[in-house]
Amino acid sequence: MNKEFLDYVTHLPAVDAHEHLRLEEVRLKKKPDAIWLFHQYANADLRSAGMSEATLAEVMDTARPLDLRWKKFKPFFERIRHTGYSMAVLYALRDLYGCERLEDGTIRSVSERILAENKPGMIDRFLRQKGRITHILNANYQTEQPTPYCSAVMPFFFLTATLPHNPAAWVKELETVSGAPVTDAASCVEAIVALFRRYAAQRVVALKMISFAWPAGSRSDADAALRKIREGKSLSRDEAFLSSSFLMAESLKRVPEFGFTVVAHCGYSSGVNYPFDGANVRNMWPLMQANPEVRFDLLHLNYPWVDEAIATAKAYTNAHLNLAWLPILNPAVAERVVAEIVHCVPANKVLALGGDYWELPDVAYGHLLLGRETLARGLDRCVEAGTLTYSEARRVAEMWLSENAFETYPLLK
Numbered sequence: 001m002n003k004e005f006l007d008y009v010t011h012l013p014a015v016d017a018h019e020h021l022r023l024e025e026v027r028l029k030k031k032p033d034a035i036w037l038f039h040q041y042a043n044a045d046l047r048s049a050g051m052s053e054a055t056l057a058e059v060m061d062t063a064r065p066l067d068l069r070w071k072k073f074k075p076f077f078e079r080i081r082h083t084g085y086s087m088a089v090l091y092a093l094r095d096l097y098g099c100e101r102l103e104d105g106t107i108r109s110v111s112e113r114i115l116a117e118n119k120p121g122m123i124d125r126f127l128r129q130k131g132r133i134t135h136i137l138n139a140n141y142q143t144e145q146p147t148p149y150c151s152a153v154m155p156f157f158f159l160t161a162t163l164p165h166n167p168a169a170w171v172k173e174l175e176t177v178s179g180a181p182v183t184d185a186a187s188c189v190e191a192i193v194a195l196f197r198r199y200a201a202q203r204v205v206a207l208k209m210i211s212f213a214w215p216a217g218s219r220s221d222a223d224a225a226l227r228k229i230r231e232g233k234s235l236s237r238d239e240a241f242l243s244s245s246f247l248m249a250e251s252l253k254r255v256p257e258f259g260f261t262v263v264a265h266c267g268y269s270s271g272v273n274y275p276f277d278g279a280n281v282r283n284m285w286p287l288m289q290a291n292p293e294v295r296f297d298l299l300h301l302n303y304p305w306v307d308e309a310i311a312t313a314k315a316y317t318n319a320h321l322n323l324a325w326l327p328i329l330n331p332a333v334a335e336r337v338v339a340e341i342v343h344c345v346p347a348n349k350v351l352a353l354g355g356d357y358w359e360l361p362d363v364a365y366g367h368l369l370l371g372r373e374t375l376a377r378g379l380d381r382c383v384e385a386g387t388l389t390y391s392e393a394r395r396v397a398e399m400w401l402s403e404n405a406f407e408t409y410p411l412l413k
């Protein structure tokens, strides 16, 4: 690996193209320590390695004594020390909290340091200053953002069980925004457009959905579902999906008036003991075909079905690839796919970085650094193979890390 090239890629200004960062006050209320930094994605690896749900709850409870928790955490941590989920945490411990190796002799001192650093301005210190992040596309699903360079991504979810959890409350909210009753599919779509208008005034840049296998719902499915909601009845799963697919298809037609990008979760789901094949990039094909004016940012390279995402970005003029989460899901795949994407997909259609954390801007820093490394190593492989020069590789890195974000998200400023 060419050290100079690695340095170039790790120091470039970059756009963090996918986060869920909550307002900082949420994190400031916590009593974080080194174990707690494993609570988001890494908790799945701890469970996968054999930790029980009860032990997980115990070790993540920072009100309990650290020594007792560390004793229970350590054997499982040693099993997951080398996974990407852990690497993101360990990079943060090393670069932000000065801990070279998490072990018996360092757990207490690094935890004290984490608590001492739990003060306002964390996103700025960790991501903007240390991580050289200039903009953050932030799906915290609220228009209020933790920093001025976070841009809001709002939910593009309908009457399914995913979100809103309560369809009746969602319909009520739409009525408040639009100032008109939502009685059927037509009035619901108009209310959604009123919501879009409000989003546009609030600097929202994108809407986020999930690439479920949406069934072909009709207007009468949506009319019937909205009638049931008004009568206080709940929807079956089929009714929810059929009505949602119709409302989604109709409101997608209105997205170009506002310029929002549509972000779609594709592939793997976090957690354990869960079927993770529900969201596939293939499900986006009909929506992309029907809406050629809408830009679709396809998340996570549809891992583990990465070939399908790469082919999709090649085949659809409005498909973009977002590699957020991939570097920690599987760092070796994130490195390998660089050559496959470079030599298959136009260079303007890829966003390389996204941290994907809610309350962990420090671990997001670790994730983004790992993402820069896998990108640099993947590009270096191309240079080694003689298919790119270093100057071409640098250009690809500049586009994937920053420039492309402004093309994929025209509202990003």
Ligand SMILES: [Zn+2]
Pocket (backbone or CB within 6 Å): 018, 019, 020, 139, 356
């Ligand atoms: Zn996400």
